[in-house]
Amino acid sequence: xxxxxxPRVKVPGSASAGEVITIKTLIxxxxxxGQRKDSDGNKIPRSIINRFxxxxxxQNVIDVTLEPAIxxxxxxxxxATVPETGEFQFKWYDDDGSVYEDNKPITVG
Amino acid sequence: xxxxxxxTLALGAGAALMSFLPMRANAEAVDDLxxxxxxxxxxxxxxxxxxxxxIAENGNTVPVEVSAPGAKAILxxxxxxxxxxVAQFNFGPLAGSQTASTRIRLAGTQDLIAIAQLGDGTFARxxxxxxxxxxxxxx
Numbered sequence: 001x002x003x004x005x006x007p008r009v010k011v012p013g014s015a016s017a018g019e020v021i022t023i024k025t026l027i028x029x030x031x032x033x034g035q036r037k038d039s040d041g042n043k044i045p046r047s048i049i050n051r052f053x054x055x056x057x058x059q060n061v062i063d064v065t066l067e068p069a070i071x072x073x074x075x076x077x078x079x080a081t082v083p084e085t086g087e088f089q090f091k092w093y094d095d096d097g098s099v100y101e102d103n104k105p106i107t108v109g
Numbered sequence: 110x111x112x113x114x115x116x117t118l119a120l121g122a123g124a125a126l127m128s129f130l131p132m133r134a135n136a137e138a139v140d141d142l143x144x145x146x147x148x149x150x151x152x153x154x155x156x157x158x159x160x161x162x163x164i165a166e167n168g169n170t171v172p173v174e175v176s177a178p179g180a181k182a183i184l185x186x187x188x189x190x191x192x193x194x195v196a197q198f199n200f201g202p203l204a205g206s207q208t209a210s211t212r213i214r215l216a217g218t219q220d221l222i223a224i225a226q227l228g229d230g231t232f233a234r235x236x237x238x239x240x241x242x243x244x245x246x247x248x
Contacts, residue, residue: 020205033214035191060201062209069187069195071170071212071245078198079205 005029009090011104015082023054023061026075027092027100033068049074049100051093057086084108139186139193139222146184146197146224147232156233157183157225160210163238168215168245176208177225177233183207189219214245 010024027049034046048068054061061080080088085108092100160174175183175198185195198209207225215221222236 022205055201056203059203061203062201063199064209064211065197065199067194067196068192069190069214071214075210075212077210079208081203081205083203 005092005094005098005100007090007092007100007102009088009102009104011088011106014107014109017083017108019082020079021082021106022077022079023088024075024077025052025054025090026073028073029092029094031068031070031072031074035068047095049092049094051091052076053091053093054078054080055089055091056080056082057084061088082106082108135188135193139188142184142186142194143222143224143234146226150232152224152232152234154233154235156180156227157223157235159185159221159223159235159237161221161237161239164240164242165215166242168217168241168243170212170245171215171239171241172210172212173221174208174210175223175225176206177223177227178207179228180207180225181228183209183223183225185213186222186224187213187215187219188222190214190216195221215239215241217241217244 005028007027012021015021029049032044032047036044038044046068050066052064062078064076066074088104090102157177165171175185177183182199184197186193187195195213200207218240220236220238224232224234226232
């Protein structure tokens with residue numbers, strides 16, 4: 001179980017219709033790979049975020065499968081097209097079943 | 110403890126074999142993962158880009174960027190990691206461009222492999238060697 005998980009997302013507040021914007025996301029998470037050992041030589045069990053998705057008004061932008069080889073505090077940067085005013089939904093799926101969510105509105109003007 | 114020449118040679122050969130075995134198992138795992146992604150289809154060279162530093166000082170966080178214009182998905186593998194898969198990016202209809210960057214762990218100096226499923230259903234492959242000064246697997 002990971003504690004202190006906090007998503008951070010950077011999305012511009014406004015855009016013109018059809019504009020391609022860059023989105024940067026970061027979530028604080030240890031991403032325990034399952035390869036490390038503690039001081040007694042026992043394996044530390046794997047605990048990672050295994051999937052990240054971004055949707056805009058219900059339409060998919062990107063769906064990423066993450067493996068233990070992704071660094072601590074997984075950072076993903078990608079680009080999205082903004083056809084209309086709406087909201088980006090970000091979801092991170094943890095190994096333990098929890099889902100962390102964040103939403104960012106964007107206005108087209 | 111005394112070793113005859115024959116025993117010493119046998120030991121040396123055994124040790125050499127042991128050190129090669131994990132490498133070979135890993136190469137097979139990589140081939141299996143690629144086959145699972147492409148379905149055994151032929152791969153071209155053009156259409157996918159992989160951006161990574163030539164020398165990474167810290168294997169715990171190596172910035173990489175993949176891009177493949179018009180691709181549906183990109184698979185990223187690290188051939189020398191204990192578990193080769195790194196990430197798979199699936200692009201939806203609202204993806205502005207088929208580009209993504211992230212930070213990854215590398216256990217040591219090795220080849221990164223990116224395979225893209227292009228818009229017409231064909232596959233493209235590229236790879237890049239990254240030198241790692243300090244490995245990122247907490248060993």
